Amino acid sequence: MIDPSIVEKWLRGWSLSRGLPLPAKSDSGFRVDVGWPEQKTRYVFPGFTNEFIDLANTITEPRVFLKVCAPPGVIKNRIPSRWVIQPPGFMMTCFKTMSSPKSALPDGYVLEVRNEAPVSLAKVLTTNGDIAAIGRLVFVDDFVIYDRIETDLLHRRKGLATMIMKTLEDIAISSGKTNAVLVATEAGKALYETLGWTLYTPYTSVVIP
Template sequence: MPKNLSEGTIKKWLQGWCLSRELPLPIRYKSGFKVDVGHEKQKSRYVFPTLNQDFIDLARTIDEPWVFLKVCASPAELKNLLPPQWIIQPQGYMMACLHTMLERPARLNPGYRMELVEYNSTYHLRIIAQDESVAAEGRVVLVDFLAVYDRISTHVNHRRKGLATLLLYELEKIALSKGVTQNFLVSTEEGKLLYQSLGWDLCCLYTSIVIPGGVKGEHNLTIG
């Protein structure tokens, strides 16, 4: 780390992110990409494969809240280049696994079952608990040669039972059944260690910034 990520890989990952979340596909913005998200606290996002003048100029132009700028760079590289209203968000990590994940025994515990739904080249897998609540869930989106993993999560009441590991293996099986062996995701700090234990490699830091909205004094908030 760091490893060079091609613009093509970033574009395909972002396409997968949009398909997973049923959003419009990204459009080109100078040397980066733009997605119209349309949420109250995320109007749009701009993603840049590298930190460059396009990113810096955009940060100096935008003054409205809830527009996220994201770049494959470290917070330290950004810190002295940003106008003061921008807030750096919790660290993200771009990760790849270009082989099958490391073998580990994983079996669904009694009392759980799996449900699979397919949409937009997306496979949404849920692990359902005995009380019919969602114990864990995640998605894999197949974009050409790339399997994009998105929104992998385990409910707090069902953690430390191996559900996330099992979920990842099952999603990988889907990708492999379609002939896709290159895996990619963006991880939080919390998820990074799990992915690394399964053989994923850290490609680069992925840093997000935003101007939070709301009343004066709220700019110390961190919004993911």
């Protein structure tokens, strides 16, 4: 059973991480007015509900995302064909210290950390100042939300994402918080599993292009 409060806390953190309005509660989910050219609005549902179906049937404008904590097969044949299923997402949780030890950075990189409430930011930079990896952390009540963990294509497979995660974890632990949640891509899921994260629920998105 998916806990709606965990989904709401994650979405609040997602919004804070991006400087967006906080989510508004709907009948069975949440709405964020994103306002980006590529994403006008997102609706997020802890489960597949009649409200999700109603929105899918009535919305015809592009770049409005419907997102649900369920696998794609649950919704595939129950919404109009104008909606396109996006690459899979995975909501993951970690309620303990991550399993991988924090190792030293490879030569040629430096770590930069900034705590600017409500967002803590960790970056791995090259000696030229280019961003090789980056990630953000937001506290929402008793949860830690990890967000926008990214490694530049030219700097992958060097342990930089792990360095980012462990650096952010140090910030969380210093605040006495260990309950953590994030949404991962398929590639990111594999990394987080090595760090001790577990799958909480599949996370499926659809949009009208």
